[in-house]
Amino acid sequence: MFLSHVAIYPVATTVVLNTGYTGVVAKIFPDFPLRPLVRIIQNPYGEELKSPYEIDLRKEINVTIVRAV
Numbered sequence: 001m002f003l004s005h006v007a008i009y010p011v012a013t014t015v016v017l018n019t020g021y022t023g024v025v026a027k028i029f030p031d032f033p034l035r036p037l038v039r040i041i042q043n044p045y046g047e048e049l050k051s052p053y054e055i056d057l058r059k060e061i062n063v064t065i066v067r068a069v
Contacts, residue, residue, distance in 0.1 A: 008033055014069040020044025022069065023055075032058050034065070 009015055013025045015038060023038035035057035042048055057063055 009036055009065060009068060011036075015065045016067050016069060018064045018066050022046075026054055029058060038065075 007028050009025045009028070011025050011028060014022065015025060016022050017038070017040075021040050021044060022042035023040040025036045026039045027037035029036065037054055037056050039052055039054050040049060041052045055063065057065070
């Protein structure tokens, strides 16, 4: 219940995913606080993407947040 009221990764938090990609939390879903919408901005080599894209971690079950930056 506590997690449903606290954003572990607030909007605009930079995060690293288990895929090595870096992104920014774009939206939080109250029912899934650990599975936000993430805008991917860097590849695993630290290079900025020319065309950032968003992934919904609620749907990408094999992708997880490893840490906040």
